[in-house]
Structures are given as structure tokens and as C-alpha cells.
Amino acid sequence: MPSAIVTGATGILGRQIVFELGQHRQQWPTIHALSRSKKEDYPETVIHNHIDLQSSPDEMAHDLENVRGEYIFFAAYLAQEKEEDAWEVNGRMLSNFLSALEKTGAIKDVKRIILVCGAKQYGVHLGVPKQPMIEDAPWLTDTSKWPPNFYYNQQNILHKFCQEHGKDWVVTYPNDVIGYVTGNFMNLSSALALYALVSKELSSSSGGEDSGITFPGSPAFYTKFDSFTNSKLHAQFCLWAALEPRAANQAFNVVNGDVESWQNLWPKVAHYFGTKVKPDQFKAAYNGAAAANTDASSSMDMAPQPPVSAEAETLGLVGTPALEPNVVEQHIDLVKWSQRSDVKEAWGRVAEREGLDKESFGKATWGFLGFVLGREFDLVISMSKAREAGWTGYRDTWASLKGVFEEMREAGVLPKA
Incomplete structure (x- = not known):
């Protein structure tokens, strides 16, 4: 039976992933919820582990010494005023976390890593994108026109890491999240x-x-x-994408429908x-x-x-x-x-x-x-790719x-x- 690790476990999207996993105790008997502080009364199958994603790989490895999981849900995010800082800080958090898994040996157990991003992928914070928004849209990497996008940095880090270690990945693009x-x-x-x-x-x-x-x-x-994206629907999508063979090594829009x-x-x-x-x-x-x-x-x-x-x-x-x-x-x-x-x-x-x-x-x-x-x-964000892969969720x-x-x-x- 699969086990899970969730970072950003007290955020709107990460928390909901933890609780959705907790509702399926037979399927997910072990869930590690990672955050700097525990703010929730998690289901009994959830083990809370302290972690500071801004710390070094060695420090994180110490915190993750007894944490093992086959499926990783990386939903952590740290807001920054400048896009350049967001690129650096959020990229470093993911990179150091993955390095920590190498140091503890936990990476051997990992089968798939699910990275939570967002519709900022399409530049919705910069102006009108091509409509509808589809996952194969070109990345806005021309820094003479647009600021750096930390989602691109995180995805490049993830792709390279998974290729080197023979692991699967999935990326989600929610938008205007509805949750609490x-x-x-x-x-x-x-x-x-x-x-x-x-x-x-x-x-x-x-x-x-x-x-x-x-x-x-x-x-x-x-x-x-x-x-819009219902946070509970997004969590359900993440669990589906973790185990669905057709979702491997793909990025998906995740909106209500x-x-x-x-x-x-x-x-x-x-x-x-x-x-x-x-x-x-x-x-x-x-x-x-x-x-x-x-x-x-x-x-x-x-x-x-x-x-x-x-x-x-x-x-x-x-x-x-x-x-x-x-x-x-x-x-x-x-x-x-x-x-x-x-x-x-x-x-x-x-x-x-x-x-x-x-x-x-x-x-x-x-x-x-x-x-x-x-x-x-x-x-307007298309759900066609996810539908074609077998996802039927709607809110x-x-x-x-x-x-x-x-x-x-x-x-x-x-x-x-």
C-alpha cells in the first residue's frame, strides 16, 4: 500500500491533500505531513514532522531521518515581493528538499513526485494569455519582456532530478483557489x-x-x-495523478470544470x-x-x-x-x-x-x-488534457x-x- 509525504501541509492546497489522503486509510496507511509548525488536528494516520524548507539539505536530512514515502506531494510556497527572489527562494526550497531525500536514502522508495504550481505558469499576472490556456503553451522565458517565473525554475529542477533518479513526476496548475x-x-x-x-x-x-x-x-x-479551483477537488486530482499511469511525467491544468x-x-x-x-x-x-x-x-x-x-x-x-x-x-x-x-x-x-x-x-x-x-x-483554462487522461472530477x-x-x-x- 502506498505511503505519502506532503510538504506545505498547513497551506490551503497542502492541508487539503493531507486530509484527502487521511480519508482513504486503507489505501494510504502512512502519511507524513511536513511543516514548520503543526496547526491542525490531523487524522490518526498522519504523522507530523517538523521541517524548515529554507534550511540546508543537511539540516533537512536530519529532520527527515525517519520519513519515508513512495509518493511526494510538494505544495510548499513562500511569497516574495520580487519575482527574482521568488525564483531563488522557491527553487532552493525544492532543490534542497530533494537533496535531503538523497542524503537520508529515502529517494530509493520514491515512485512519483507531484509538484503544485499554478496558472501563473501562463503569465496571468502579466497580462492576457492565449485563450483557452493549454498545457503546451510556450514558457515566457524572455527576460527582456517578462520577469522570471519561479514555476519554471521549480519544474526544471524537478525534471532534471527525476531524470537522474529514474522517478516519475506530475505538475498541477490550479487557478484562483477556493479554500480555507x-x-x-x-x-x-x-x-x-x-x-x-x-x-x-x-x-x-x-x-x-x-x-x-x-x-x-x-x-x-x-x-x-x-x-476557479476548489481546494478539495485539487487534492482529489493529486491523489488520482499520483497513481494514474497515464499521468506520469505530465503537467495538468486543475480547475473546477x-x-x-x-x-x-x-x-x-x-x-x-x-x-x-x-x-x-x-x-x-x-x-x-x-x-x-x-x-x-x-x-x-x-x-x-x-x-x-x-x-x-x-x-x-x-x-x-x-x-x-x-x-x-x-x-x-x-x-x-x-x-x-x-x-x-x-x-x-x-x-x-x-x-x-x-x-x-x-x-x-x-x-x-x-x-x-x-x-x-x-x-479560460482548458481541462481537456486531464479529461483525455481519464480524470472526471468536477465542482x-x-x-x-x-x-x-x-x-x-x-x-x-x-x-x-
Whole structure:
């Protein structure tokens, strides 16, 4: 029976892999969850091991002395402000970890390594990519046009290592992950829920009729398409990919399987929190007037050339508007919004009234949510390759988002009722 090693075991994706493995005790009797600190009550089949992935191979080898597993799920990630630092830090973490497995001799037992990456593979942080996004898209390696992408570094390290040691590998590309981990606010769902909750409080506190809440992202993106990844679905995919012969030495997109838009999701979010969408929410954006009693909108340039330009000649797009630079635009700048005195006061009222964790609002990653909602182009990601390999998993995106909101209620971050 297979055994597993999971790095990044307290992150949104890594944690879910651990818990998914734990649900299949007959198939996965031994699971090693690796992290710097244990933040979870893992299933009884899970063995927690301390590891600092920023340490040296020798130090990691000491921590991994008694850790053995046939399947490795590398879901660790360390955010950096500069892309060059992300390349160096995240590449070194993977490389040193693999070296540590050599030093302990554990590499002899390994059959397959699953590396968790993301849709940043396609340059979605730089501008519009070719649509739909397909796994054979060219890597954006021209550093005169685009910054280094640490996913490329990690994958090159993995490919070389597996070739040298005769091991299989799999890489996953999730996008806009929907999931929740207690105490981990680097995710779309937490900040989105807190924004909706406080916006509703502000809308209702004036004493008049509830005027509704406003989508804070790009008015253009509101009607564009996006592809999301349920963290539980991603975990199920990883377990399938670990054992599926057809998945060996392949990279796969992993998204829910539907294609959503915020014009469909936002009214559902509003209704969930007991309010509605403000009917003229984008009026100020389209008539050029400053939005009354809200933060000014913001705009940030993306890369000088969008990723689709890498294939411009082949696609026949030379000389077209498709190659113009993109921007990230927020109808409401969420970082500025979160610092407003009336917003903080509204959160204080809600937290006191509902008995919520008062620290959660300050921990939310407002800049991250603003970026995710501020892109002005479609994000359509194909699942054809995984389907052809036999994967049949699917999740409804709204049901995924609603499910995470329910988890946040149970954790005391959102009101119970």
C-alpha cells in the first residue's frame, strides 16, 4: 500500500491533500505531513514532522531521518515581493528538499513526485494569455519582456532530478483557489467574505434602505470569464495523478470544470450575506465622476507586452489591439478601503455583535484580492488534457465558494446565522 509525504501541509492546497489522503486509510496507511509548525488536528494516520524548507539539505536530512514515502506531494510556497527572489527562494526550497531525500536514502522508495504550481505558469499576472490556456503553451522565458517565473525554475529542477533518479513526476496548475485554512488568510475566499460582510454593514447602518454592495474589482472583468479551483477537488486530482499511469511525467491544468463570471457570482455572494448588488455599482466608473463616500479607484500597469504576444505571429495577431499592455483596475481600491475609519468601525461593530475573531480583518490580504478581481481579461483554462487522461472530477464554483463561507462560519470568522 502506498505511503505519502506532503510538504506545505498547513497551506490551503497542502492541508487539503493531507486530509484527502487521511480519508482513504486503507489505501494510504502512512502519511507524513511536513511543516514548520503543526496547526491542525490531523487524522490518526498522519504523522507530523517538523521541517524548515529554507534550511540546508543537511539540516533537512536530519529532520527527515525517519520519513519515508513512495509518493511526494510538494505544495510548499513562500511569497516574495520580487519575482527574482521568488525564483531563488522557491527553487532552493525544492532543490534542497530533494537533496535531503538523497542524503537520508529515502529517494530509493520514491515512485512519483507531484509538484503544485499554478496558472501563473501562463503569465496571468502579466497580462492576457492565449485563450483557452493549454498545457503546451510556450514558457515566457524572455527576460527582456517578462520577469522570471519561479514555476519554471521549480519544474526544471524537478525534471532534471527525476531524470537522474529514474522517478516519475506530475505538475498541477490550479487557478484562483477556493479554500480555507484557519489562520491562513492568503486566499480569495476570506477577504471576499469579509469585504461583503463589512460592505453590507456599511450599507445598512445609514438608517435607510439597504442600498446594496459594490463589486470592488474591474468593471470590465465583472462580465469576463474566470476559471476557479476548489481546494478539495485539487487534492482529489493529486491523489488520482499520483497513481494514474497515464499521468506520469505530465503537467495538468486543475480547475473546477465550469467557467464562471462575477456577474453571475456577485449577486449570489450578495444574497448569501443578506443584501443585494447595488444597481448602479459602476456608474461612477463609466461617467468619470468620483464615487461618493468610497475610495478612489486605482489602476496598475501590467507587463509591457501581454503573454499572448509570445505567439502573436503564429496566431496572426501582429498589429492588433490584442497585443496592447493590460492593467489591473480596482473600482474600489481594497487596500485603501480596508484602512478607512468607517470601515474599521463597521468591522468592529460586526465582530462585537456576532462574537467574531476581531483579528481576522487585519490579516486579510486585500492587495491579493484586489489583484485577482482587477484583471480586465478572460481567464479560460482548458481541462481537456486531464479529461483525455481519464480524470472526471468536477465542482460547481458557486457551491465551492458557499461551502468555504460555511467553513468560515464554523471557524468563527463569519456570523453563524
